[in-house]
Amino acid sequence: MNRHNRRSKPSRSFSLRCALAMVLTLWMEGCGATGSCLFTTDAGYDYCENFLGSEYNYSVAQNTCSPGNGTYSSAPCSSTGALGICAIGAGTADNYTYTYTAANGGPDAGLVALTTLETACGIAGGIFTAP
Secondary structure: HHHHHHHHHHHHHHHHHHHHHHHHHHHHEEEOOOEEEEEEOOOEEEEEEOOOOOOHHHHHHHHHHHOOOOOOEOOOOOOOEEEEEEEEEOOOOEEEEEEEEOOOOOOOOOOOOOHHHHHHHHOOOOEEEEE
């Protein structure tokens, strides 16, 4: 009987390790940013949406980009050259941020007042922070 118990312990230990690895993998997929979406505007600024809440997964994030003609990326938004950041739903399942940057083309490229960005953020229900 002792011989049989010695063999089952390593097998049970291996099964527990496999189950723990699967749980951790699923947990990690639900944490952190699941990508971003870059939107361009004619208003002198562009904005990038970071999907941070647990409500978002790869598919939901990609589908959020499509209706607004955004460009999906699996990487988070860059803060290089940011004019401001708008936090929406902080601490909730649908938490996301907008990172505003100067537009890369058009007649009004980069000519945007911070009050315009702050107003856009407020309309979206967010809290605006200038760099």
